[in-house]
Amino acid sequence: MRLSMQFWNKGYLSKEQQQPMVPITTLKDRIKGHIDVDTVKSGPSLLFSQEQEALLSQHINAMAELGYGYSRVETINLAPDYAIHLGLRQREKPFSLKWVYNFLQRWPDLKVKKPRSLEAARVKCATRSVIDNNFKELDKIMSQHNFKERPHAIYNIDEKGLSTDHKPPKIVSGSSYKTQAVTSGMSQTITIIGAGNALGQQVPPYFVFPGKRFIDGLLDGASLGATSTMSDSGWSNTYISTSYIKDHLFKYLPHHDEKSPVLVLYDGHRSHISIGLIEWAKENNIILFVLPPHCSHLLQPLDVSCYGPFETAWNSACHRHLRESGGNVITRFDVCKIACKVYAATLTPSNIQVAFRKCGIYPYDPTVVSDSLVAPSLTFAAISSSTISPNSSSITSSEDKENEQPKQSKEKEFLECKGGQILQNVKAAKVRKTLSKVVAGKPITDDGVLQQIKTHIESQSSVETSKI
Incomplete structure (x- = not known):
């Protein structure tokens, strides 16, 4: 479409070439600015631009990776708040479930899934x-x-x-009554x-x-x-x-x-x-x-x-x-x-x-546990809420943040405010001196590890005796 417009403006297209390719009215509407150049589908134009929707899509995906994803209803509530913050919509006009399904069709990387519970x-x-x-x-x-x-x-x-x-388990039954x-x-x-x-x-x-x-x-x-x-x-x-x-x-x-x-x-x-x-x-x-x-x-x-x-x-x-x-x-x-x-x-x-x-044991492969599988653990680390980047499904370091522009866009500011609260509310986990910490990821038949186990058991026994 853009290439056709450039050829039209420069007069490269003859009348014979113009006929079968793109209708003249379509080109004129885009040249005059009546319709956005990136619009390739008939009907009313989308509320968000492609860049704004991309930020929203990546934010939703990032929150899901961290274990705090949005449900369909929450996504419906998130989108109008996003539009109001950008000045694109009035609060009196909420979004419908149809918008969510259309949004998912435009961004096939997002799916509605049943998450696995993670303690x-x-x-x-x-x-x-x-x-x-x-x-x-x-x-x-x-x-x-x-x-x-x-x-x-x-x-x-x-x-x-x-x-x-x-x-x-699920069974085959009639549709007119509640199955038991x-x-x-x-x-x-x-x-x-x-x-x-x-x-x-x-x-x-x-x-x-x-x-x-x-x-x-x-x-x-x-x-x-x-x-x-x-x-x-x-x-x-x-x-x-x-x-x-x-x-x-x-x-x-x-x-x-x-x-x-x-x-x-x-x-x-x-x-x-x-x-x-x-x-x-x-x-x-x-x-x-x-x-x-x-x-x-x-x-x-x-x-x-x-x-x-x-x-x-x-x-x-x-x-x-x-x-x-x-x-x-x-x-x-x-x-x-x-x-x-x-x-x-x-x-x-x-x-x-x-x-x-x-599990990467045989054949030995330490890369089988991807960063996305351990991403939820980052919400319990001693880091600020600014470490969640809504325009990326991964976590950015503080050095990367320093290199960013000092002034955030409206889109990023809103999404960081929505998603960053989980890091402000969750405190760093207290390190406990338990036996599992001593033996974790170690061969306990090793002489050094065995000595650590004996030392831990003796120290715990002395603590219990002092309490008595």
């Missing part, structure tokens, strides 16, 4: 420096013991809580501990049932190799975690010796850290590598790609069991036979291999 503890802990330090320590261990060429010797352990009161699904009601929690290696081989499940003594029938329908234990709450503890590695996992580990040890990765919950377990692991050539706290959604293979499908399949299996059993509620005696089938169907070799690849 504040995960936001605070999953920082860029924590992730990078984890991969740095992991690279040392994998290079030292040649794990990059031995995927069969890299294992991950993770726990999953199973509730007998399942969440019903029968559930078991009162729930019990049973823990399943799973494991697998980077080659895709799974370890049979290990169940933790609530109760004092084992009751016959709890393992009815169990798959080959599955076993169980009991705890008061149905959750794992230090004794159970130690027993699982020594008595269950150890049986399925490949041959290993001092020159070719086995690497076991798991999260740093306090119940997983035991001096006795660490010393036993060192004697048996097992390297225990503790992942950073509250980072399992990024670094724990089974949590990233296996337990999501497992939970979906568990809910569907429980729903089917209720129907096929004639409405009999699910108890702890039904959990094992249902869960073992689900475990075998979801912890498949392909799923486990994808899990290790997504």
Whole structure:
């Protein structure tokens, strides 16, 4: 269009050339300024210019990356406030939902999505420096013991809580009434501990049932190799975690010796850290590598790609069991036979291999955790609200801000005011001296780390004694 206008003004187009290309009236309207040159669609002109809409689009995208995105209704409220601030619209003329859908069509990078819940503890802990330090320590261990060429010797352990009161899956039903699904009601929690290696081989499940003594029938329908234990709450503890590695996992580990040890990765919950377990692991050539706290959604293979499908399949299996059993509620005696089938169907070799690849463990790739995945952690850093740049989906440094023009445009001023409040209201997280901080992203079978653990436990014991 611009090229045609230039040719028209300079008289380069003959009458024959003018006819089939662009209508003369269209060119005249743009030359005289009746219609903006960038307008390529018939109908009323857009309220915002392309640059103004680009700033709004990038601001919405940046806020979503930080974990504080706008809903459709909030976007409808944001846009007219933006227009009023720019002097383009009166407050008496609100925007409609149609404007939002048209806006999304013009900017296909934006989509209406259901966000994944992210706990504040995960936001605070999953920082860029924590992730990078984890991969740095992991690279040392994998290079030292040649794990990059031995995927069969890299294992991950993770726990999953199973509730007998399942969440019903979506079903096909009539459209004229409210759909209902029968559930078991009162729930019990049973823990399943799973494991697998980077080659895709799974370890049979290990169940933790609530109760004092084992009751016959709890393992009815169990798959080959599955076993169980009991705890008061149905959750794992230090004794159970130690027993699982020594008595269950150890049986399925490949041959290993001092020159070719086995690497076991798991999260740093306090119940997983035991001096006795660490010393036993060192004697048996097992390297225990503790992942950073509250980072399992990024670094724990089974949590990233296996337990999501497992939970979906568990809910569907429980729903089917209720129907096929004639409405009999699910108890702890039904959990094992249902869960073992689900475990075998979801912890498949392909799923486990994808899990290790997504976490950057095998093949080793420290770049898999992108900056956008850890962007929410920046809202808890000790930085000012001016560090959010509404015209970029990333976070800018203070040096970049100094190089910007001293006077902000109306668009940037408004969007920074809208989005910058989250950084003014959120305080920097207080650093706590916990055991998980000591072992995070480190091989706890290392002599130096083991000494740090012992020192921490002794210091905590002295603190507790002084309180008494």
